Amino acid sequence: xxxxxxxxxxxxxxxxxxxxxxxxxxxxxxxxxxxxxxxxxxxxxxxxxxxxxxxxxxxxxxxxxxxxxxxxxxxxxxxxxxxxxxxxxxxxxxxxxxxxxxxxxxxxxxxxxxxxxxxxxxxxxxxxxxxxxxxxxxxxxxx
Numbered sequence: 001x002x003x004x005x006x007x008x009x010x011x012x013x014x015x016x017x018x019x020x021x022x023x024x025x026x027x028x029x030x031x032x033x034x035x036x037x038x039x040x041x042x043x044x045x046x047x048x049x050x051x052x053x054x055x056x057x058x059x060x061x062x063x064x065x066x067x068x069x070x071x072x073x074x075x076x077x078x079x080x081x082x083x084x085x086x087x088x089x090x091x092x093x094x095x096x097x098x099x100x101x102x103x104x105x106x107x108x109x110x111x112x113x114x115x116x117x118x119x120x121x122x123x124x125x126x127x128x129x130x131x132x133x134x135x136x137x138x139x140x141x142x143x
Contacts, residue, residue, distance in 0.1 A: 066138075073136045080133065087126040094119035 098115040101107045 069136055070138070073133065076129075076133045076136070080129070083129060084126055087122045087129075091119040091122040091126075094122065 094115055098110075098112055098119065101110045102112045
């Protein structure tokens with residue numbers, strides 16, 4: 001927990017801060033240079049030991065994935081209204097036709113529950129589509 005004394009020290013130090021110093025909020029004190037790098041390596045162990053080429057390749061792959069993800073999201077979001085109209089429309093028509101055929105007696109051997117299950121499956125497919133789109137949308141970072 002950060003005490004009021006550490007906050008006061010932070011505000012007093014801020015006026016004369018060394019550009020190589022950084023205030024560590026977890027520890028409540030200022031860190032300098034190599035000590036700050038060690039603290040960062042302790043907090044983010046996955047970045048340890050990659051080297052220059054490994055870090056570069058990791059950054060290139062991350063940028064390529066972000067570009068591909070945004071292109072996929074753009075395509076899926078363009079298709080969402082059309083797909084929603086088709087899938088939800090077919091589900092609604094399936095339910096209406098099933099109810100009419102079941103209670104009218106026009107088709108005595110009509111598979112009522114199978115038709116309702118198909119309609120529910122179409123609606124579930126649209127919901128699943130929405131979940132996939134939302135999982136690919138970039139989320140705001142909480143730093």
